Amino acid sequence: MAVPTPLAPYVASVAAYDVDLGEPGIHRGLPSTSLTFVLPVDAPLEVSWAGRPASRTRGWSSVSGLHAAPAEIRHDGTQRGVQLALTPAGARALFGVPASALAGELLELGELSDLTPGLRNLPERLAGESDPTRWTDLVERELLRALVHHGDPSVPAAVGRALARLTRGAGVQEVAAEVGYSRRHLTTLVRAECGLAPKELQRVARFERSRVLLGRRPLAEVASRCGYADQAHLTREWGVLAGCPPTTWLREEFPFLQDLSVAGAEG
Known part of the structure; x- marks a missing residue:
């Protein structure tokens, strides 16, 4: 809602x-x-x-x-x-x-x-x-x-812009140049604000994008669209960040996601 x-x-x-x-x-x-x-x-x-x-x-x-x-x-x-x-x-x-x-x-x-x-x-x-x-x-x-x-x-404007760009997949050096900070200083500011280093934030954001596409596109396509090197890379990252392969997550979570979607729509 x-x-x-x-x-x-x-x-x-x-x-x-x-x-x-x-x-x-x-x-x-x-x-x-x-x-x-x-x-x-x-x-x-x-x-x-x-x-x-x-x-x-x-x-x-x-x-x-x-x-x-x-x-x-x-x-x-x-x-x-x-x-x-x-x-x-x-x-x-x-x-x-x-x-x-x-x-x-x-x-x-x-x-x-x-x-x-x-x-x-x-x-x-x-x-x-x-x-x-x-x-x-x-x-x-x-x-x-x-x-x-x-x-x-409010979060300092430059830090807010950096967080937004990093979560959309922009490179750390590219973002540092855009906001006028060194890469090291950007890392310090981002970690101080959100608790994750820029590379960690990018990794989580990429994972989050892949989760949205799972079940809607073939895994190889999901990997390509979300910035993974290949399907095997996507599967390895899911093992670390989700504790299971993406196919296992879909099998386990689909009933929950379906029920939650209906509940949210009714609310």
Whole structure:
């Protein structure tokens, strides 16, 4: 659904979800150029980084920054709540911290120090709202209040341009020249803002583009269109970033993606 105009620079998407997967399982949370903010309803969200059981958290909210490894979300067969994708600028504007402070983290709202009371209390308020069609309105209202509270602490213009160009696939040296920084200085600024080095950000962005095309184009074509050397290169990168080959992800996730698409359309 469309994001209110004042939130558009900070919130890439917001959707209420209500999915029935039939049986308990594990959903893969894949790397993205957006931060992930989830507010589950009915049951706490149980999430960890793949292969790192000590990182497991279980709570009524989850905020994760940029990362270059898959997460594992355990579920009992059904999931309801609200999920948002935030831009790197959204971390400062809504939570009062740079996106780099959240990179590689799995945090609950209560662990963030500069939250507005409305955001901090969102899990309880969502639990008390019986009409799911009102969930996104409730979340968006509090995000707008948080934006006013933090005074729109924008990312420096040159850094913002660099982040946008890198996620669209431009080369690091090319971007450095465009914004007038040395490659080393650009790397320092980008890492300080989003938590990933330019090359890591490019890698995640390329992976994200390939995910959108999977199932719609032959793998060799996906590899070519997204900038991989060949299909084998794409498969190797998926093994690292998703923890499985792209064909496995499609087989595992298609029912979830289909249900989530329907839930989002109904919301």
